[in-house]
Amino acid sequence: DQQVKQNSPSLSVQEGRISILNCDYTNSMFDYFLWYKKYPAEGPTFLISISSIKDKNEDGRFTVFLNKSAKHLSLHIVPSQPGDSAVYFCAASAQKVQGAQKLVFGQGTRLTINP
Amino acid sequence: GAVVSQHPSRVICKSGTSVKIECRSLDFQATTMFWYRQFPKQSLMLMATSNEGSKATYEQGVEKDKFLINHASLTLSTLTVTSAHPEDSSFYICSARDPRARRNEQFFGPGTRLTVL
Numbered sequence: 001d002q003q004v005k006q007n008s009p010s011l012s013v014q015e016g017r018i019s020i021l022n023c024d025y026t027n028s029m030f031d032y033f034l035w036y037k038k039y040p041a042e043g044p045t046f047l048i049s050i051s052s053i054k055d056k057n058e059d060g061r062f063t064v065f066l067n068k069s070a071k072h073l074s075l076h077i078v079p080s081q082p083g084d085s086a087v088y089f090c091a092a093s094a095q096k097v098q099g100a101q102k103l104v105f106g107q108g109t110r111l112t113i114n115p
Numbered sequence: 116g117a118v119v120s121q122h123p124s125r126v127i128c129k130s131g132t133s134v135k136i137e138c139r140s141l142d143f144q145a146t147t148m149f150w151y152r153q154f155p156k157q158s159l160m161l162m163a164t165s166n167e168g169s170k171a172t173y174e175q176g177v178e179k180d181k182f183l184i185n186h187a188s189l190t191l192s193t194l195t196v197t198s199a200h201p202e203d204s205s206f207y208i209c210s211a212r213d214p215r216a217r218r219n220e221q222f223f224g225p226g227t228r229l230t231v232l
Contacts, residue, residue, distance in 0.1 A: 002158075009156070034220065043119070043208050043223030044159070089159065103149075103221060105159045 003027045004092050006106035014114050019077040021109050023090030026071065030092040034103070035064060035075045038087045047088075048075070080113045087111070117143045117213040121224035128199055129232055135195045136227045138209030144189035145211035149221060150182070153206045165192040199231045 005024045013019045023033075031052040036044035050057040050064045050073065057064050063076045077084055090106040118141040128134050138148055146167045151159040163184050164172040171184035181203075183195040192211075196203050206228050210221035 004158075036223075041124075041226065041228070043121075043210070043225045045223070046220050049220065102161060102164065104161075105151075107156075107158045 002107070003030075004090055004104050004106040006088075006090055006109050008109050009107070010110040010112070012112045012114060013080045015082060016079045019075075019080045019084065019111055019113070021075040021077075021088050021090075021111065023073045023075075023106050024071060025073075025092050027092070027094065027104075028071070029094040030104075031095050032093045033064070033066060033073050034091045034093075035062075036089045036091060036105075037084075038089060038108070044089055077111075080111075082113050082115060085111060085113045117141075117211070117216060117222040119145075119209065119211050119222045119224040121209055121227050123227060124225060125228045125230075127230045127232065130200050131198055133195055133197045134199055134229060135193055136207055136209075136229075138192045138194070138211070138224050140190045140211045140213070140222075143211075143213045143215065145192075145213065146189060148186060148192040148209055148211045150184060150192075150194050151208045151210070153208060153226075159208060162194075196229065199229070201231045204229055204231045 034049040035047040037047050038044040048059050048062045048064050050066050066073045087108045087110045089108045091103040120139045122137045148165040150162045153159045162177045165184045165186040167186045173179045186192040206226050208226040210223040
């Protein structure tokens with residue numbers, strides 16, 4: 001039962017253009033969402049997050065959009081840079097139910113930025 | 116951000132032996148640490164939540180006698196894979212919550228690649 005799904009295993013984008021990574025979830029109890037970036041043989045590093053009371057959060061080149069009615073969130077990276085090439089994981093938690101502890105991860109999307 | 120280390124980064128062992136993996140929070144005290152495993156091209160799957168001074172909470176389907184977790188101090192949690200078998204070969208990653216950080220943010224270690232022959 002995959003509660004968090006990233007349906008695109010890979011994405012290739014030209015340097016300087018916008019990268020859009022998508023994530024869908026099924027559990028309506030999720031109220032906090034995070035994006036992590038992961039390089040090979042390393043642990044994930046936190047990128048950006050959004051609470052369910054918001055529909056947008058922006059941090060520099062990274063913006064996360066949340067559509068609660070569609071149970072969908074997306075990460076926009078603009079402009080994309082070669083160093084953005086990595087695997088991106090979407091994660092969700094249900095703070096009110098699980099006390100803000102447990103993260104459920106999607107399968108990841110491998111982003112490749114082409115020069 | 117906060118720093119979490121893991122040791123060893125890579126281990127190869129024979130089937131039937133036990134392997135211990137350490138997870139340390141280097142610049143903060145972590146009352147809660149998490150252990151994940153990741154199979155190739157798959158998601159990070161939470162195995163257990165490790166609470167300092169108490170028993171770990173295991174996710175459904177994870178054998179607690181197989182994967183022993185000890186969180187003896189606020190900066191150290193260990194995962195011991197007992198009587199390892201080839202199907203236990205995986206990438207094991209720990210994370211820790213920094214009480215000073217934004218809510219729900221977990222800081223991850225670099226991971227341990229376990230290969231069981």
